[in-house]
Amino acid sequence: MTRLAAALAAALLTAAPSPAAPREAPALLVPPALGRTDLVWISGRVLEEAQGQHGPAALRTARALSASNLEGAAVEVTFLGRTARAVSGDDGEFLVAIPAGDGPPFPAGASPVQVRAGGAGATGVVHVVDPAAPFLLVTDFDDTVAVTNVARPGGAVRTTFLEDADTQPAVPGMAALYRCLVVRPEGTPAPAVAFVSGSPVQLAPRLVRFLERNGFPPAALFLRNLGPGSLSGYKEPVLRTLLARFPQKLVLIGDTGERDPEIYAALAREFPDRVLRIYLRRATAGPDPAARLDGALPFSDPAVPARDAAGRALADLACVDAAFPGKGAAPGAP
Template identity: 45%
Template structure:
């Protein structure tokens, strides 16, 4: 039995299992500007639960959406009520009350429905921030082995935020990006991981010491998101945030092509593109004017030369990086 058939069998087996009746609100950690912030999430009609990673993951993926839920969303004293759509999703853009501005830095937003409430972090990116890092997740930050279906299924369903492994060195690389800037950079994670995995992805980032304040933009699984789902999100981010951007992904699927397309559409906005070697690297043309790396230290040393990271931070994060490796970095 191949991986997709096994996955379908597991979904059918657990989708009909009893679940708790209480609803759940998922609110995505967000990035905003002093003048506005867009908050989005999903309302589930039931609370996924289980005694193992497998049951929790599958029940998250198969939980019923709550259409028509009245969701109260609040941030920094601004409150709005929105109605969840067909798939349980909701989105609202909030502006500061009284014509003021949201203070830069990390804050908390709230979302509630009858019977459930939640919070999520919001990073208000200061206008002087040096750049915005837009990152992939699977095989860029977390080892997911997307190019190997059996291992992909195991990582997606049998692991959780506590057991999925991080790509070595990536927390240190991200921690050094913009570390000496007057205002901290922003971080946006645009991933094919399903939106139901918001708690799992956020927990993974916290557990492995990635910078705080990531905005999470996960995929709403469905026929319309089978391909080309990243470009609209990245375009929206580049329209909302005027900052230069650093793009980080991997070679396993289409990140090089997606990032090349974005670079062409937004000339002068992309400071650097870093691509982790996760296979499928035989065609060198895919990585034109990008940094293809196997070790995170290689990307970090390039970031020093490109003025994106301070040398002292990279030296502390990667003490084994040799002068020779630094001299050979593009």
């Protein structure tokens, strides 16, 4: 057993509560959500006890990932004076839809949502998409905006347990690219941002802190349920759900480390009128086969997609000029 594996095993054993240990109060995970002015969707998870935020990174992550789900909890969700109720499933997950109904439309932008379950309470945020928003920016997380080294043996495990929101490095230039994609003149609706990631939903607070700390625009999170049955096929349903819920077209950003090229290309083929552009950060050594890229724009320097997006009126040119001075598009970019 390697020293890393031994450390992780010790952390997991320490994180597991002993039968005699007193249990903490239930806890709630409420990742940032995305909604429309007439209807919002809020999902989350009810845990049997709080995860704890003390100790080394490996221990905190182990506790988060080993937290037990609370099934059958009555969940009450209140958003801007409207309330909906649900019961948590066997994985602790809940989902409610709250319509604006006969009242005024929900205001575009970020608004708080209150959730209560099993004696626990939490406040989340819903990003309501303006009907006139030009597109949705849908993006991956690992190795797209955060250096995770998923493609390297043991890289993802090492990063997950030995780094945290304050120490995991961000991919240089990506926050500036995203800010230029969403900035708009005053009074003009901005695109909404959604991260669709294989990171476990238990790590939602860590991702929120990482994004805030590194200057990324506020975003909704759609994360993976932890388990061997969810190691693949988790992105496609979310992408289809976003297309069904929102009329806006998509700008997709991912990386070449795993299956983003194939997933995004398949979506573009199936919905050719709904995908505006695909940008893929090169996260693997060596050139990628042309068949993998399939019309997407690959890049190593975020200035390349920034210039391309500005040329297509998807990004603010003044922002791009300020963030990437003196840098232009790649020769022969499709």
